Amino acid sequence: MPNDEKKNVLIIDDDITIRKLLNHHLKKSNYTVIEADSASQAFDQLKSGHIDLVLCDVTMDVMDGFTFCKKVRENENYRALPFVFVTAKTSKEDKSKALEAGGDDIITKPFDVNELLLKIQTLIRRTEIYKVYGTKKGLEQAFNQTTTRILLVDDDYSLAKLFEYNLKKAGFDCDIAHSAEEGLSIAKSGQPDIIISDIMMPQVDGFEFRKRLLIDEKLKSIPFVFLTSKSEENDILDGYDLGITDYVLKTAGPRVVVAKVSAIIKSLGKERQKVVSELHQAADSLRVKVVPDISPEFDGFEIEHWHVPFHGVPGGDFIDYFRLDDDNIAVILGDVMGKKWGAWYFAFAYAGYVRSAIRVALQTTKEFSPCDILQQVNNSVYQDAKVSEVFATLSIITINRKSKVIKYTGAGDLPVIYYNSSSNTVSKIKSNGLLLGFAEFGNYEDTSIKLNTGDVIFLITDGIIESRNQIGEQFGSDRLEETVKNSKPDQKSLIILKEVFNNFTEGKFEDDISIISIKSIE
């Protein structure tokens, strides 16, 4: 790490031996260490300089670590400061106390130095990611800014007022119309997200109103709910014939109406579409990147990637390159499962998290062994409760420029495709590891291949082979292999593949598309 990237760690412990011990190990790993022997001294240190992470003892005189942590978290500036307890207490109760107080992690004495360093590095990296990409909450707020607009049509003034009051209280925008005609003109001018209408109205009744909406291209697909005082079955069946979304009995009261409306809004694909369009804005404004703009220059090899995010939303797939030293480089391709679970920002943050964990592991790896890196990353993901419900596939390749040997290991990933130029054959190299974060030991192993000039290795995620053409046929791995085989040796590896793939799918992809090619050249 260059000097300007040195991180400041504050150690709080009333035991000087522990402080010295931690200090020694941290300094060796290139951290700047600041010591405090009490909570009050620690407060002063926090105020006087920039601290990147706190390591804090629990049992201390005057103020214990838990109380200290709570106080620290009260300050807006320290909400996101990584805070780790170092303690001999190992009971469940102590652990939950530590988390309640606002701690990010606990390390129990006697501690394993490597584990401690790994945890520190991961936490610091994660904070950096949040700084760049914004916190989950910040993003959520950005998404919630648009409120749902409801059009309520009822000729009963007082009832309309009552519902309007309750809907607004629940956070919806609400327009009121007292007749179907009025309702129609408001709907045309404003495109509400949902329309609620009374059935029994003078002149034009609710059924007629619905029919008029249905002949308007722009309005017919807006979810429609009947509000009725009649519970006769025929009435309601009439309503369903008109493609209504739901009906509510007036007698059920405003709260039920609000609950139904909320449920409908949530279930609507429209809401999702909205989120997607807002994601574009959010992504643009955050300038988020899960894929580098350009692939690295690495003598003796031609490394290229092609990435198209699904609907332009970044998140699921990620690519990273990491130069290990002058002769070695690591190439990483990952796919977070569950990108479309309505929690894009989480999948996205997770991709960033995994990337950072990889980078941490890469800094400490000695043999440049991908399986070693992968197991380290898996450890930190597996142990982190915050990400325990997300899984990712990961392919890691390290390349040695001098020996031309690549080492590959994978976690739940698709096999890499290996094009042997001298025999003009294509084969798959399968890895054996489990999905990242699923089990404590992922069974990761390295496979080594020596590349000759003209040989190409492809890393892919499932988007490519699972994409379908107009008649529902999958692109499939056979077609991919065939395309690879037919590429001319002097061409850039990805050009033909892009062309064939675009022609096949007619440019309509169903998932993130990611592929990395590594070609051995003179």
Place this chain on the structure above:
Amino acid sequence: MDFIREKYGEVIVEVVNLTRATLKEAEEFKQTLIQDIEIGTRKIVVDLTECEFIDSTFLGALVVSLKKITNLAGDLRLVGFQPAVHSMFELTRMYRVFEAFKTKEEAIQSFNL
């Protein structure tokens, strides 16, 4: 209905009534399974007989639920792999963590041993 819930004693069978089970349905399916687990179910069979294809997101929903239920000393078992689904499980090595059966009856029976 995309997911049909059947009950055989303590075993809940969730039949996935989709030919293509993908990211579109994954969230709802995940919620369905999590709900089953939250109400106390510890023996779940997911019937994939209808599925010609499942994508990684849908698989992810299964994996999340499996992790959750195994932490609670339960299990989630699978039944009815069509070829593409089978290869999906093989490719991602997930056949190693899911117990799979040929028929629904076998899967239910396996819980009662």
